[in-house]
Amino acid sequence: MTTNALARQPLDPDQLHAIDAWWRAANYLSVGQIYLRANPLLHEPLKLEHVKRMQLGHWGTTPGQNFIYAHLNRVIRQHDLDMFYISGPGHGGPAVVANAYLDGTYSEVYPEIGQDEAGLQRLFKQFSFPGGIPSHASPECPGSLHEGGELGYSLSHAFGAVFDNPELIAACVVGDGEAETGPLATAWHSNKFLDPVGDGAVLPILHLNGYKIANPTVLARISREELEQLLRGYGWTPYFVQGSDPQLMHQAMAATLDAVVAQIRQIRDDARLRGVATRPRWPMIVLDSPKGWTGPKVVDGKPNEGTFRAHQVPISVSESSPPEHLHQLEAWLRSYRPQELFDQHGRLKAELIALAPVGTRRMSANPHTNGGLLLQDLCMPDYRDHAVDVPQPGVSGIGDTRVLGPFLREVIRLNAQQRNFRVFGPDETVSNGLAAVFEATNRQWQAATAPNDEFLAPQGRVLEMLSEHQCEGWLEGYLLTGRHGLFNCYEAFIHIVDSMFNQHAKWLKMTAAIPWRRPLASLNYLLASHVWRQDHNGFTHQDPGFIDHVVNKKAEIVRVYLPPDANCLLSVMDHCLRSRHYVNVVIAGKHPAPQWLAMDAAQRHCSQGIGIWPWASSDEHGEPDVVMACAGDVPTLETLAAVSILRRYLPELKLRVVNVVDLMKLQSPSEHPHGLEDDDFDQLFTRDKPVIFAFHGYPTLIHRLTYRRTNHDNLHVHGYKEEGTITTAFDMTVLNALDRFHLVIDVINRVPQLGEQAAHLKQRLQDKLLQHKQYIDENGQDLPEIRHWMWNAPDAGTLG
Numbered sequence: 029m030t031t032n033a034l035a036r037q038p039l040d041p042d043q044l045h046a047i048d049a050w051w052r053a054a055n056y057l058s059v060g061q062i063y064l065r066a067n068p069l070l071h072e073p074l075k076l077e078h079v080k081r082m083q084l085g086h087w088g089t090t091p092g093q094n095f096i097y098a099h100l101n102r103v104i105r106q107h108d109l110d111m112f113y114i115s116g117p118g119h120g121g122p123a124v125v126a127n128a129y130l131d132g133t134y135s136e137v138y139p140e141i142g143q144d145e146a147g148l149q150r151l152f153k154q155f156s157f158p159g160g161i162p163s164h165a166s167p168e169c170p171g172s173l174h175e176g177g178e179l180g181y182s183l184s185h186a187f188g189a190v191f192d193n194p195e196l197i198a199a200c201v202v203g204d205g206e207a208e209t210g211p212l213a214t215a216w217h218s219n220k221f222l223d224p225v226g227d228g229a230v231l232p233i234l235h236l237n238g239y240k241i242a243n244p245t246v247l248a249r250i251s252r253e254e255l256e257q258l259l260r261g262y263g264w265t266p267y268f269v270q271g272s273d274p275q276l277m278h279q280a281m282a283a284t285l286d287a288v289v290a291q292i293r294q295i296r297d298d299a300r301l302r303g304v305a306t307r308p309r310w311p312m313i314v315l316d317s318p319k320g321w322t323g324p325k326v327v328d329g330k331p332n333e334g335t336f337r338a339h340q341v342p343i344s345v346s347e348s349s350p351p352e353h354l355h356q357l358e359a360w361l362r363s364y365r366p367q368e369l370f371d372q373h374g375r376l377k378a379e380l381i382a383l384a385p386v387g388t389r390r391m392s393a394n395p396h397t398n399g400g401l402l403l404q405d406l407c408m409p410d411y412r413d414h415a416v417d418v419p420q421p422g423v424s425g426i427g428d429t430r431v432l433g434p435f436l437r438e439v440i441r442l443n444a445q446q447r448n449f450r451v452f453g454p455d456e457t458v459s460n461g462l463a464a465v466f467e468a469t470n471r472q473w474q475a476a477t478a479p480n481d482e483f484l485a486p487q488g489r490v491l492e493m494l495s496e497h498q499c500e501g502w503l504e505g506y507l508l509t510g511r512h513g514l515f516n517c518y519e520a521f522i523h524i525v526d527s528m529f530n531q532h533a534k535w536l537k538m539t540a541a542i543p544w545r546r547p548l549a550s551l552n553y554l555l556a557s558h559v560w561r562q563d564h565n566g567f568t569h570q571d572p573g574f575i576d577h578v579v580n581k582k583a584e585i586v587r588v589y590l591p592p593d594a595n596c597l598l599s600v601m602d603h604c605l606r607s608r609h610y611v612n613v614v615i616a617g618k619h620p621a622p623q624w625l626a627m628d629a630a631q632r633h634c635s636q637g638i639g640i641w642p643w644a645s646s647d648e649h650g651e652p653d654v655v656m657a658c659a660g661d662v663p664t665l666e667t668l669a670a671v672s673i674l675r676r677y678l679p680e681l682k683l684r685v686v687n688v689v690d691l692m693k694l695q696s697p698s699e700h701p702h703g704l705e706d707d708d709f710d711q712l713f714t715r716d717k718p719v720i721f722a723f724h725g726y727p728t729l730i731h732r733l734t735y736r737r738t739n740h741d742n743l744h745v746h747g748y749k750e751e752g753t754i755t756t757a758f759d760m761t762v763l764n765a766l767d768r769f770h771l772v773i774d775v776i777n778r779v780p781q782l783g784e785q786a787a788h789l790k791q792r793l794q795d796k797l798l799q800h801k802q803y804i805d806e807n808g809q810d811l812p813e814i815r816h817w818m819w820n821a822p823d824a825g826t827l828g
Contacts, residue, residue, distance in 0.1 A: 118176010188505020400546020
């Protein structure tokens with residue numbers, strides 16, 4: 029659908045002049061940010077000393093974003109909309125800063141950057157300058173919702189923001205380069221999950237300006253017919269605004285936005301007032317404008333505006349550049365006629381100030397862009413009500429996440445009225461053992477349904493799409509706008525969002541240091557179907573490396589928890605859902621597994637994060653001969669099975685069992701706020717005794733976390749060694765030397781005083797490993813003594 033500006037001209041001459049003036053002012057401020065350090069209003073001829081020594085920034089997308097922002101301001105005022113702005117091509121940072129300054133929010137947040145000439149000079153100089161602000165949309169800019177340095181997540185963030193925000197409209201500018209990324213290309217399908225009754229609306233604005241850094245964009249080089257068919261195929265109603273003449277484009281954009289707002293209201297009224305249940309075709313806009321619009325047409329004899337050359341800094345100005353570059357920059361700046369826009373003191377003229385929405389209707393001041401302002405605590409059930417009865421260590425369990433499921437079900441029920449908690453996952457909520465949540469809610473789904481579908485409804489607290497990118501992006505948008513959530517995923521495939529996690533962790537780190545930003549609910553990952561129980565799916569599903577990736581981020585942001593059983597998982601998850609401004613990674617199993625701690629003991633253990641298990645140890649009357657440490661549910665099982673063998677066959681050996689729930693306890697407090705003091709660490713692990721550490725992930729991570737500790741040289745870590753296949757559950761541990769037999773052999777090798785008395789035991793263990801291999805190859809399952817092993821059984825620890 030193309031808006032014909034000649035047929036519909038909704039702007040009267042005064043409105044047209046005012047919007048164009050705002051646009052020129054935003055463009056002027058944008059160019060000033062990239063280039064100027066002095067003479068911000070050009071009260072004197074431009075000189076080299078007025079120009080930054082290094083010019084950084086991205087001009088190409090900026091004028092189009094300024095154009096969009098100016099027109100959104102008009103419809104917000106005219107229709108009293110609750111709307112905010114997401115800059116998908118966030119490298120166009122000058123645009124979001126310029127508009128936040130023009131509408132006054134920037135100076136309110138940063139009073140030193142006032143609405144005068146001195147404030148303008150500070151605004152210009154700080155941009156991409158040491159001690160200043162980044163060149164991308166960033167946490168420092170009011171109104172920014174996410175870091176703009178990486179492309180692809182704008183649309184999924186927009187949808188996450190409007191879930192459960194029925195009056196909110198997220199105006200999401202999608203760059204045509206960004207549209208080539210996998211996450212963005214998939215995000216168009218988010219409209220199949222948006223409930224027009226209980227959710228807000230997303231207005232995508234595809235900014236079709238033709239080029240990336242050095243190449244044309246795909247969507248700009250296909251026919252209009254093909255592009256329209258593509259967008260309609262995604263389920264949208266596209267409106268096209270195309271051209272370069274400012275006067276015609278202003279009228280076309282105004283008419284289009286009026287039509288789009290009317291269509292959004294019609295969809296809402298149909299659903300909310302008239303009960304229309306069919307999935308709507310939401311409107312979107314395609315803005316086809318030149319890259320670097322209003323910038324230099326030609327630089328050094330080569331076309332600039334409308335080409336890839338306009339992407340970053342169109343003109344280089346320095347002592348070594350041609351003198352005409354300085355004159356061309358001055359002519360470019362003066363083409364916006366700043367004397368018509370700002371008074372003699374540098375303040376935006378009153379008639380232009382009046383264009384901006386007021387108060388929190390300003391997109392740069394919308395409280396949803398500083399979600400901590402809106403954040404309310406979850407109503408939490410008592411997790412102890414869901415405790416597993418553990419009369420003695422080692423009782424059988426149904427699967428730790430299957431115990432967690434009813435707890436999450438109650439979280440959903442208790443927050444049903446507030447509508448501020450959701451579970452996100454890539455079609456894995458049932459598979460990961462959380463099916464109990466569907467006793468309280470459904471999967472939200474707006475597309476067609478069939479009789480055999482389960483738990484699909486127009487409204488629900490669970491959002492599932494087989495795209496980790498979308499689940500992550502939706503959840504981030506939900507959290508960034510002041511709500512709570514949980515992302516459950518297979519451990520091996522959470523790597524798909526490594527880069528998205530990076531950006532969110534960086535956002536949390538930066539916003540924690542910005543006084544006017546308020547803390548957000550934590551980003552919580554529950555990783556189930558983990559490496560040690562992916563025996564049936566094989567090598568492709570076996571990768572615990574997300575932990576390594578996470579611990580690279582700032583210590584004040586990241587937390588990693590490895591609860592050994594269901595009661596510990598309940599305690600940990602209760603803590604994570606209550607926490608603020610962290611990324612919490614929780615790894616837990618879904619398969620039947622032994623339960624070790626009663627709830628009171630689990631609560632104490634998780635509060636400490638690490639501790640000795642006296643009931644499994646045999647060193648209570650002296651220093652241990654060896655420390656058996658473990659982190660993770662399967663490593664804990666194999667460690668205790670190894671301990672049972674050692675206690676049966678080497679009863680004089682003094683053993684200490686140390687279990688780690690909070691992985692960051694292993695670091696020193698100088699490296700992580702949860703870290704143990706050296707004296708406390710030494711008391712647990714000794715200063716000179718061998719430590720056999722069974723770890724859920726890659727062994728090198730434990731060495732990395734503990735390399736400064738006194739006894740590090742005696743630390744011997746067993747973990748995942750990138751060995752796997754389709755096999756049995758126990759054989760997965762054998763392949764990686766994490767099994768009980770390898771652990772006992774390592775103890776024999778590391779404890780010098782055992783000597784010859786352990787030689788026969790070591791031989792029996794090696795024979796047992798051969799027996800195991802022969803048995804599984806013939807029977808397709810583990811040895812009975814493995815499958816039926818129990819800690820407290822009379823024959824626990826026997827080798828058959």
